[in-house]
Amino acid sequence: PLTIIFTIATMLIISPQLTLFVFIFIPVSGYIISLIGKQLKKQSSKAQQEQGTFLSTIEETIGGLKVVKGYNSENYFNTVFQNSTERFFKLSNSIGNRQNLASPASEFMGITVIAILLWYGGQMVLIDKTLDGAKFIAYMGLAYNILTPAKAISKASYGVKRGNAAAERVLEILEQENPIVSKENAIEKTTFDNNISIQNINFKYENETVLKDFSLQINKGQTVALVGQSGSGKSTIANLLTRFYDVNDGTISIDGINIKDMNLQSLRSLMGLVTQDSILFNDTIKANIALGKLDATDDEIIEALKIANAFEFVNELPLGIYTNIGDSGNKLSGGQKQRLSIARAVLKNPPIMILDEATSALDTESEKFVQIALENMMQNRTSIVIAHRLSTIQKADVIVVMQKGKIVEQGTHDELIAHNGTYNKLVTMQSFES
Ligand SMILES: Nc1ncnc2c1ncn2[C@@H]1O[C@H](COP(=O)(O)OP(=O)(O)OP(=O)(O)O)[C@@H](O)[C@H]1O
Ligand SMILES: [Mg+2]
Structure with missing residues (x-):
């Protein structure tokens, strides 16, 4: 200076x-x-x-x-x-x-x-x-x-x-390569006609066997509920049906066709998936729901929201279906997020629904909203419901009770209550909690 x-x-x-x-x-x-x-x-x-x-x-x-x-x-x-x-x-x-x-x-x-x-x-x-x-x-x-x-x-x-x-x-x-791909000349399947059949499958993610010699048949139009302790392998079944993982032994087939022989995209277009943790993206409500049908009109979106029992709260938002829901939907409550995930599956309108109910405790009121949404969406469809609140699935055609990767009981709500086994115990425990 x-x-x-x-x-x-x-x-x-x-x-x-x-x-x-x-x-x-x-x-x-x-x-x-x-x-x-x-x-x-x-x-x-x-x-x-x-x-x-x-x-x-x-x-x-x-x-x-x-x-x-x-x-x-x-x-x-x-x-x-x-x-x-x-x-x-x-x-x-x-x-x-x-x-x-x-x-x-x-x-x-x-x-x-x-x-x-x-x-x-x-x-x-x-x-x-x-x-x-x-x-x-x-x-x-x-x-x-x-x-x-x-x-x-x-x-x-x-x-x-x-x-x-x-x-x-x-x-x-x-750039990581995905081991799960469609085979050459894979079968393009566009309809679901008879049943889904899981036969004697074994599966492990890493070292520990998660599903052992598991078999289950789901007929068209049925609602099948999977219940059981945390870690018993319920979500794993959803992962296998949608082929996010491949079974180690046994087969999963739809209308008699092994899903490994099916074109991956056509398999997934048969199924609507509502995941355990509602997966939403930082975008508008419309964009989040329209994933299953990119050219959906506003009316179609609103229709799906109504079925998912979500239109009421969306309608109150300042920008309606054009409201941005924040990173991973963090501007919404847990129950609202879940209902949006349900609306997404409803809009896609697939013949098979796979619902993995969220574990996080919803308060009784939003639980009721979600319950109605689930019931609406399961109508006239084949559904696999993974339930944590047993009240959700009393009307299911078959309730499958799982323990450590195996089926321990199977039947309707009334049958299982009469059987006085694991399911009855679970129900009693839950009615104590609430
Ligand atoms: N991606 C993964 N990699 C390794 N192990 C996994 C993976 N996902 C789940 N597991 C293990 O597989 C077992 C079954 O898990 P799964 O998610 O099917 O349980 P769940 O019945 O859905 O439980 P919850 O009721 O808590 O959702 C658990 O022991 C879990 O630790
Ligand atoms: Mg789970």
Whole structure:
């Protein structure tokens, strides 16, 4: 600073006119450069936002893979990704352009100052003779000294962060190969006519056997309920029916066709899946429900919401079905989320419904709402209901009681109560709780 003050003082002594000019020009050029810088900052914060959106889309999509695949909406999410990356690409391109522009711009202004000084000073020296040649050269040296730090300051004000490492890890996950794929010439099955048959299956995720020699037949039109302790393998059956995992032994077949021989997409289009943890995406209610039917009209969405007993609360929202529900639907209650998941399955309108009831305790009122939603949706359909609240499934055609991967009891509600076994015990326990 002392050097700068000294330099400026010397400059003033040598030639006040030239110095005045320098001091007018430096703020002007500083202003222009800061304009570019401001634009840059705005854009880079936009780019960071876009990156945030992109990453949360990735997180949600990976977390919600079951729904993404269960609703055959891989393509839809591909488009979402592509749009986001494209926006990001455009932004970073324009940031790059500006960055490249900013540095030559400040260079250019520095040179302009010098050039004008040379020209003006030259006139003073040669034509007006108001300035001595040697003094002028000394002056130029001083002016250059002042300009260099000014340039450095303006240059230092740009910078865009990158998240390359994070992106690489995400790519690793995305590029992982899936062992479960459709066979060549797989059977395209579009209707469900007779039954689903699970025959003598064994299954383990890792080392521990989860399902042992498990068999079950589900006829068209039936409602079959699976009940049993936590960890008894209920959700696993849903995972196997939708082929998120393949059985180790035995077969699962639909109308006599092994599901491994069926085209994966056609298998999944036969089934509507409501997962245990309602999987929702940061988007509007409409977009979340329409996953099963991308071209659904607003009326169809509303119809599905009504069946799922969710229209009332959606209707009260300020933007109705166009309301954004936040990251993973965190602006909604548990029961509301569940009813939206049900609406999604209803809209898809598949012949087979698989409902994995949420374990998290809903209060009695929202439980009632969900209960009505479930009953509406099971009508005239084949349903597999995994229930934690036994009150939900008293009307089921068959109740299957599971324990450690095996069926211990099977029958209607009345039969099982009369049998006075595990089911009866579970029912008694639950009626104590509530
Ligand atoms: N992805 C997985 N990887 C490894 N083990 C798993 C996986 N999913 C479940 N398991 C194990 O398999 C067993 C059965 O789990 P499952 O989810 O089928 O139980 P559940 O009957 O649905 O229980 P809950 O009533 O709590 O939902 C459990 O012991 C669980 O730890
Ligand atoms: Mg479960």
